[in-house]
Amino acid sequence: MTTARELPARTATPAPVRAAAVRSRRRRSEQWVAWAFLAPVVIYLLAFYAYPLYRNLDLSLRHYTVRSFVRGDAPFSGLDNYRTVVSDPTFWPALLHTVTFTGVSLVFQFTIGLTLAVFFTQHFRLAATLRALFLVPWLLPLIVSASTWSWLLNSDSGLVNAVLRAAGFDGVNWLTSPTWALTSVIIANIWIGIPFNLVVLYSGLQAIPDEIHEAAALDGASGWQRFWRVTFPLLRPVSAVVLLLGLVYTLKVFDLIWIMTKGGPTDSSTTFATWSYRFSFGNLLPQFGPGAAVGNLLIIMAMIFGLLYVRLQRRQLS
Template sequence: MRGARGAAATAPRRAPSPRHPSRTRSTNWAGWAFLAPVTIYLLAFYAYPMYRNIELSLRHYTVRSFVHGGAPFTGLENYRKILSDPAFGPALKHTLVFTGVSILCQFWIGMALAVFFSRNFRLSATLRALFLVPWLLPLIVSASTWSWMLNSDSGVVNHVLHGLGVAPVDWLTSPTWALASVTIANIWIGIPFNLVMLYSGIQAIPDDLYEAAELDGASAWQRFWKVTFPLLRPVAAITLLLGLVYTLKVFDIIWIMTKGGPAGSSATFATWSYQLGFGNLLPEFGPGAAVGNLLVVMALAFGLVYVRAQRKQREA
């Protein structure tokens, strides 16, 4: 009996049976089935258009070659052409000014509104819903409304200025005011997005921190800078990044209101790219695609800066 027990104790344990091959195979197929829709979507709507845009920028396409093929390869000639174009400098400046002013104003106005609505007073939810209206409207409706409001002759803005004794302003037809006009419209449209993102971030901050700061004698301004703003940094960073990428490619608002004019005074890379590719009787597909690729590079550069900053913040 003891010998049997000893033999049983010293006997090697049986190795666990390997998974059944058919079960492993079905698990793999299930994983690929879940990945297939997003993979197809990325390939069809991101990878292929990006490939075509790069290919367009490296060849000399005409209307005939665009339809029938046979466009000669020109390398970086289209990029050299747009970099030496007199319109490049103003378009770059307008893109940076339009993007920078829009992002800063949208963010800080959205921040102020988010802090204001975090008090949860009466009618707070109703007012928040009303502030979402610009975000919910189609962009063509918003841009058309601003075009009517800023009309030099019949616009409501000039009518108000006239009532205040101020001379009318040629908002959309003056090279001095055209870029400011489209920037104001874009700020108005982007405020609700910043409000929603930052308000949700504030709601996630524990009330105990505010109570402790208040007991320590911190004022409302100090509570914002010492509690709210530091804890909102992750949300603020992604809000700024998404707003930046969106604003870089804004086209419809500018095109509907000013078409990039007058005399290119409100033209950005987005409108310039469209005008090169589709706005002339003899379209320049290659240079237009090259300008579009510059926009992609700018957005990618800002995205990499964000990723690098986030990595340093996690390591700190």
């Protein structure tokens, strides 16, 4: 009988080799586990972000009709839809309205939200209750908020005009006048966006240590100087996130404008969001290609500001 000593030496695997093989199998197992955890996120991003973006790009590069949309045989048209959009008389007014609506909304939402956040850091009685009440516009569905503002700004029976007439002023055609329509939807959007700015900026203020303010006060800094030279610079990262998220959200606001004015009268409150919808679904003969092209222009605008934000963050970190 052959003993273990008589077996060839090459049949015994060296211990370092076995350890390396075990480590390799363990690494592969950990990689598979990591991919298993990532799989739901990857599938979600592909299904609800990548594929819709691809379809929207495909729509903008083809000449779609209702028939070709159903059959899927629309001819390739290149950049013709983009040329149609840019040459349309509505393009430049819609671009101006989009920029104005977004810019004015962001400035007032951030300014009022920051003012309220600083106000609530005083920790007075009923502060928590008032903060909760300020969240109501943010919690309401947009269709409810838009309908409420449509009633408030109604030319004949609206509460705002009733107050103006009681004070001796003439009523304003808020929603039916080309002069006031864009202003009306901006006011409503500011009201909706203030709570988000308040909550996030208040959280940022709470994260600033009190010792910093106390040190600045001991150095003789006034209340305004403490805010401008200490609080506001420390709040800059949070402010950047608030402004970026507000920008992306405001660029795509559709429900509010469509319910209140439908982009009118005479396109005076038309933005890219409402214009894209009107191209695609607002006519008896929908124009899916131009509608998708306008949507892609909105995406490009949001991406540009997103990239600027990333670049600013990198500069601050470096």
